[in-house]
Amino acid sequence: MNVFVIGIGLIGGSLAKDIREKYNEAVLFGVDNNEAHINEAIEKGIVDKGASFEELKNADIVIVSVPVDVSLTLIPKVLDIISENCLVFDVGSTKEQVCEVIKEHPKRRNFLATHPIAGTEFSGPSAALNNLYRGKTNIICEVEKTAFKLQEKALEIFSNLGMRIRYMDPVSHDKHIAYVSHLSHISSFMLGKTVIDKEKNERDIFDMAGSGFASTVRLAKSSPAMWTPIFEQNKDNVIETLTEYIQNLEHFKTLLEENNFSAIYTEMENTNHIKQILNGIQEVKLH
Template sequence: MKTIIGVGLGLIGGSMLLSLKRFYQQAEFLGEDNNEDHLQQANDLNIVSRKAKDQDFKTADLVIVSIPVDTAPKLIEKLLDQVGTQTLVIDTGSTKAKLCEHLAKHPKRDQFMATHPIAGTEFSGPQAAFPSLFDHKTMIICEIEKTNLKLQQRAIQCFENMQMNLRYMNPVAHNKHMAYVSHLSHISSFMLGKTVIDKEENERNIFDLAGSGFESTVRLAKSNPATWTPIFKQNKTFVLEALSEYIHNLKNFEKVLEHDNFEQLYKDMNNTNIVKDILKGIKL
């Protein structure tokens, strides 16, 4: 590949470019971001060499879109109108159903691939990007059959170079699974942080008394609300479903505790310990 463009140069977009730089050392890496500071930081950090121009999109081999999910559909539609016939456009967003529906009838739909790398940290911006973020992580691809075969092969080669594990899903199944294993985790983290902050009038106590358990559980509460609010909005139906089941389990926990049913409490927690076996060998 000769030209790779990142649209959105934060943690995910920046890390994707840095990762690909390891394998396409002769390629030119260009960038675009609505935040001029991010664009300058990405340039200073050698993530990109310069800002992408309109003409660059017509000749690019790969365009990676890593922007909030609410703005992605229209921007990708615009990009598909703009790119050349040999350009592949991929996105990295955490929701897929509305995006795929929006682009379904686009004349260049076969030049788009809906992807979601299951990787990230609680940090944001180009300064948070690093090249090994995606190593051995899962890459979900939705509706791969709708992407041109030659462009499919180009994308898969990139992901295999990055040592990613490929999974294929339809967009609705993707959104449902993400509601449980990703979106609910972020909600839990945000709301635990809110609960403690609301309760602790003396903020110093949080820092003095908080242990590693609290710190690890609220880690995701440091994530960017500008990223996560659109995700919750787009995936509202499945997020509400996951929340309902989660609240049901919390209520049951409250009930058995109120009734001093510690035997049941132990059983519930012990049964949940199976998560250790499920996650065994998975690099998080």
């Protein structure tokens, strides 16, 4: 089984590691513009060897894990070159445009649009982790447009890696993911910026930061190269979530200014309900 991973970073590298562990027969090929990444991935045993784009014609499986803007031009070219029974899937954080761009491609049925909800704030092959996908959700879009046998092949891999599957149309995916992922990244980046801007004049401030601060700004370590095109592709949904978030913050500020602390108490109490939701996420991780 020849598995080609285009983009050997956190996401692609972690998939390669798990596939190697679950499939003895897998030969893993890394395709990456960054020569240093290929070499690092070989050294770390993430892939067996580097490969050129032309060699994709020998692939049984191609995983496309590159920034979502690159995907739009890359995936049609991958579909052009692959053989008849090859499965191609992407792992990007936006799904509407990628589904749109390949919808008329003669090899549309070789492609599966997926979004594994997994990752960390780090990037590059050194960030790749074993078992990153265990217990995580993988969202699959337009499953009916993929050849049945290739759906089966993909689901077997996802199942072996421990993922649970949710099916969703790409428009709903992009709308919902703006709330539960893209907005968190913006809130984190802007929180980091607010505090760093202050720190220019106040050197001692970070001595006072604890684990709560670390938790809320963790995502501000994320890669701008990966996230800029996500925000670009999901611009309308992200603006909607950001508008609602800012309104809620403005409302909280008004309550403070009006000394309406009983309303502030109620706001927080109502939001404490998030406990159940987060426990849900936690449970999924544990099982």
